[in-house]
Amino acid sequence: MSKLKVRIKLRFPRFIPVVRLTDDSSWFWNDLPLPWIVVRLAELIKNKALMQRVSSRGLHDFLGFNGKVLLSMVMEDELLDELTSKDYIGMINEIRPDATMTPDSYTYLDDPLCLSWEQTLKQAVFSRAFSELGILVVGLIKGVIWKQIAWSTERAIELGCESFALPSRELTELDLLDGVISAIMSIL
Numbered sequence: 001m002s003k004l005k006v007r008i009k010l011r012f013p014r015f016i017p018v019v020r021l022t023d024d025s026s027w028f029w030n031d032l033p034l035p036w037i038v039v040r041l042a043e044l045i046k047n048k049a050l051m052q053r054v055s056s057r058g059l060h061d062f063l064g065f066n067g068k069v070l071l072s073m074v075m076e077d078e079l080l081d082e083l084t085s086k087d088y089i090g091m092i093n094e095i096r097p098d099a100t101m102t103p104d105s106y107t108y109l110d111d112p113l114c115l116s117w118e119q120t121l122k123q124a125v126f127s128r129a130f131s132e133l134g135i136l137v138v139g140l141i142k143g144v145i146w147k148q149i150a151w152s153t154e155r156a157i158e159l160g161c162e163s164f165a166l167p168s169r170e171l172t173e174l175d176l177l178d179g180v181i182s183a184i185m186s187i188l
Helices: 041-046 048-057 059-063 085-095 113-132 146-159 169-173 177-187
Strands: 036-040 068-072 099-101 136-140
Touching (some): 036 059, 041 048, 041 068, 041 085, 048 059, 048 085, 085 113, 136 146, 146 177
Parallel strands (some): 036 068, 099 136
16 A cells, blocks of 8 residues: 655644635635635535636635645535545545545444445545545544544554544534544554
8 A cells, every 4th residue: 555645744723714615704814814724525516616616726726825725525425425536536636725634434323333344444445546646635534433443543544644633523422532532542
């Protein structure tokens, strides 16, 4: 498995706002200096005209933003089922963020364990293609049991990821976040 081409070590600030590409009221970097912002790929996938406008100019020019852009891969399950690793790579190359997360997958506690393993494996396979991007990649950690979370973390490390993201809203609501962080930290 090839390693990611990590050019610099990621140093994220404590706060990175998520901006909506269709809502310029969320574009407040002229009032407040921001080193990083997050843009959601899902917003572009759901709006083909927006994707064309952003692709023609690139994210920075479209937003008028001189800082760094992290592309979030967290999205609805229905969108995930439609995408291939080639789709991800093509869209990333077209919109030109500074960094991206590895692909999302859906894993739920109330699904059969074989389904969450299938999704975790799919995410790892798709992530391999990201090693050819030549941009910074943040490992998106997924899984429903300790073993899956640890395995997902190990795969991200094997790819060369040095920074990690963890979708945590549901984990926090179910009071499971501490256990997930413990599983990740045992690998790091």
